[in-house]
Amino acid sequence: MSAARATELRTQLRAWDRAYYLDDAPVVDDATYDAALRELRALEAAQPELIEPDSPTQRVAGGVSGGFSEVRHLLPMLSLANARDDDELMAWDIRLQKLLGETGEAEEPAFVVEPKIDGLALSLVYRDGLLERAVTRGNGEAGEDVTANVRTIRAIPLSIDDPNPPALIEVRGECYIPLEAFRRLNEERLNAGLPVYMNPRNTAAGSLRQLDSSITAERPLSFWSYAIGALEGIAFGSQSMALAWLSERGFPVNPRIQRMVGIEAVREACHAIERDRESLDYDIDGAVVKVDELALQAMLGAVGRDPRWAIAFKFPPTTRTTKLLGIEINVGRTGALNPFAELEPVEVGGVVVRHATLHNEEDINRKDIRVGDTVIVQRAGDVIPQVIGPVLEDRTGAEQVFRMPDDCPACGEPVVKNEEDAKHFCVNLRCPSRDIEGIKHFVARSAMDIDGVGEKLIERLYELELVRRSSDLYALTVADLLPLEGFQETSARNTVEAIAASRARPFGNVLFGLGIPHVGLVTAQAITRAFGSMERLVEAGVEEIAEVDGVGMVIAEAVAAWCADPERQVEVAALAAAGVTLTLSEDELPVEGPFTGMTFVVTGTLAGMSRDEAHAAIERLGGKTTSSVSKATSYLVAGEKAGSKLAKAEQAGVPILDEAAFIVLLGSSS
DNA sequence: CGGCCTCGAGTTCC
DNA sequence: CTCGAGGCCG
DSSP states (O other): OHHHHHHHHHHHHHHHHHHHHTSSOOOSOHHHHHHHHHHHHHHHHHOGGGOOTTSGGGSOOOSBOSOOOEEEOSSOOOOOEEEOSHHHHHHHHHHHHHHHHHTTOOSOOEEEEEEEESSEEEEEEEETTEEEEEEEOTTSSEEEBOHHHHTTOTTSOSBOSOSSOOSEEEEEEEEEOOHHHHHHHHHHHHHTTOOOOSOHHHHHHHHHTOSBHHHHHHSOOEEEEEEEEEEESOOOSBHHHHHHHHHHTTOOBOTTOEEEESHHHHHHHHHHHHHTGGGSSSOEEEEEEEESBHHHHHHHOEETTEETTEEEEEOOOSEEEEEEEEEEEEEOTTOBEEEEEEEEEEEETTEEEEEEEOOOHHHHHHTTOEETOEEEEEOOTTSOOEEEEEOGGGOOSOOEEOOOOSBOTTTOOBEEOOTTOSSOEEOOTTOHHHHHHHHHHHHSTTTTOOTTOOHHHHHHHHHTTSOSSGGGGGGOOHHHHTTSTTOOHHHHHHHHHHHHHGGGSOHHHHHHHTTOTTOOHHHHHHHHHHHOBHHHHHHOOHHHHHTSTTOOHHHHHHHHHHHHOHHHHHHHHHHHHHTOOOBOOGGGSOOOSTTTTOEEEEESBOSSSOHHHHHHHHHHTTOEEOSSOOTTOSEEEEOBTOOHHHHHHHHHTOOEEOHHHHHHHHHHHO
């Protein structure tokens, strides 16, 4: 009776593991899975004769091993030659053609293209269908026996799902940590006050070398199989047939692996994998191209360590190490001191990186980043470069621990740091850096949208004392600009006109442009709609301001304090005198339309319109747009290269419109 | 008070 | 884009 139940539970648990790791489609929640596992464990504990070596309960053997013994591989684990670009890939193909031509096989061979996972290569030996031994790659000839730890990896079958398994088969593949799981792991560690892990690859390596396999069991390790090594009692004709065999018998085989004929198709497949690199849940550092037919592989043989029948097409790395030359500081318009890294220029993910943000002093010291360190720099896709942390092995002892300066680097006034704040602040209202940043904010697209007035010009005008505050812009003349570098009659006139044109910007954008702390565009628009004019806002008390939807005491006090400052009052008067809009116009009021009550998020790149145009179209029809996806979102409009928001929308069950569907919806609603 | 949701602020490179 | 924090609802 309980034997039948035990078999049932084992079958069930294996099916769930398979759905989770092979099909990437979990069918039960963790609690249900754990309950079944606990029940099976209880049955097996009551009747130990029911235990089978490949039972899901037998993954963690318990106990601490005394170290790892070195084991020789049955067949050496080869390394791969690299192709760094298309030319090197083509050159490899030409060599193949020549070699095969000499042996009378001149036709274009079939290839298998696979993503090259950035993890750790493992060799898994199955004897009579049962996992006997797992060994790391090591030097290729011999590696470490990590069987006890590998048994805890749920993506790796303890037995081959086949009634007649071969006498012996060596399955090779890559052990890795999925990126999402890695992120969660670090989040948990952060919450627990533990140091965070540097990168998935090193964490996977460290996890496999745990002496206590119950620790390994808690790490989110996974596995992709990609090759066959030693064999007894079975033979394969090709790489693709071997992969199909593995996949049918419960081994995870990467879905991106493809078979194709001809090097041109291979080249395209490599680039397709590179394009999708950011959307994968694991790090890859290239694509592996293999000649499919094993007979051809045998004919081609190897040169030294590198087989001639395979090559690694390498992508530019998204993480690199470089030297941290110094830590500089920007002072933002709010007065926040923002440290950034001055790096020895290094190419990461195809672009040269020189700077990277460092957030705040606490963050720098938590990561233990010191000036002079060799640091790991990351840049995933279009994402901003980050300094992940130092390479501790490269420390010489001459590195300098970073300390925030006591005085503002821009104005020399003392810096203030509140206990509860992460950031240091310059509180000097006349700090030149804060002034300049404030003017930059004023001319920005979402504020006054003044074209032709950029960072460089603002700094120059500030130096010349032509513009010391935003309102001074309106007094600029063509004659003021002409002596400046890069200005001709026409360009000077255009700039003056662009400034003049900004006087018609809606009141909401003007209020935003003033740069009141905590008041962004959305809040500024809410406030202007509630008060209608700057005069009424200035008269209002804190309580009245806090009644505005989305405004609480913190924001209300910031607004009131700003309005009460005499210098700010002079500035507002100057703007009014210049003719800047300080009253609400009708077209700023929310529109009633078919989208009223609906909230949209636009992400990714749209082909036919900019994101701002999409926002405008939605708002014209009465819809609301926000920047983050939640359950309250009615639709996500997803263009090309949509990132994390797409995943979030899928998870939250928010309907997703591609550009075509969005245009249809707009068309049918207008 | 806890847990969402939303907004603000600052960011790099081409 | 991400992080942190303010606002609001239950």
